[in-house]
Amino acid sequence: MSVILTPGQAGDNPQLLPLLDQVSVGRDGPGRPRKRPDRVLADKAYSHPSTRAALRRRGIAFTSPERSDQIQRRRAKGSRGGRPPTFDQALYASRNVVERCFNRLKQFRALATRYAKRVAYYRSEIIIAATVLWLRTDLQDTA
Numbered sequence: 001m002s003v004i005l006t007p008g009q010a011g012d013n014p015q016l017l018p019l020l021d022q023v024s025v026g027r028d029g030p031g032r033p034r035k036r037p038d039r040v041l042a043d044k045a046y047s048h049p050s051t052r053a054a055l056r057r058r059g060i061a062f063t064s065p066e067r068s069d070q071i072q073r074r075r076a077k078g079s080r081g082g083r084p085p086t087f088d089q090a091l092y093a094s095r096n097v098v099e100r101c102f103n104r105l106k107q108f109r110a111l112a113t114r115y116a117k118r119v120a121y122y123r124s125e126i127i128i129a130a131t132v133l134w135l136r137t138d139l140q141d142t143a
Contacts, residue, residue: 041095063091
């Protein structure tokens with residue numbers, strides 16, 4: 001798991017690649033954790049062509065709907081605009097798990113109101129809350 005905090009009005013897209021650099025995906029068998037996930041599911045905010053190109057260079061599959069302004073720009077170029085990126089609607093529907101997780105994290109009062117003013121404290125609270133949620137679901141799965 002990895003968490004990057006940004007100022008309130010900062011965009012999310014510039015933080016995607018640094019976030020992926022911090023992620024390590026554990027293996028089922030022996031071997032060190034992988035640094036590259038199989039796929040990234042993201043909303044329209046991450047749909048920039050530079051993001052798609054960067055993930056393609058890293059060999060990471062990317063599923064995100066195209067923004068309407070990007071569709072119009074591509075169509076305005078005609079045949080030079082290229083073909084639209086692939087988009088799997090069924091796979092994208094599973095992204096709701098992430099949104100539900102954010103909603104559950106907001107149930108922790110200290111996170112929702114941000115009582116901790118220092119970034120390190122707030123980040124620690126996020127990690128502790130996420131761990132608590134993970135343990136709760138893990139306990140429910142075994143019961």
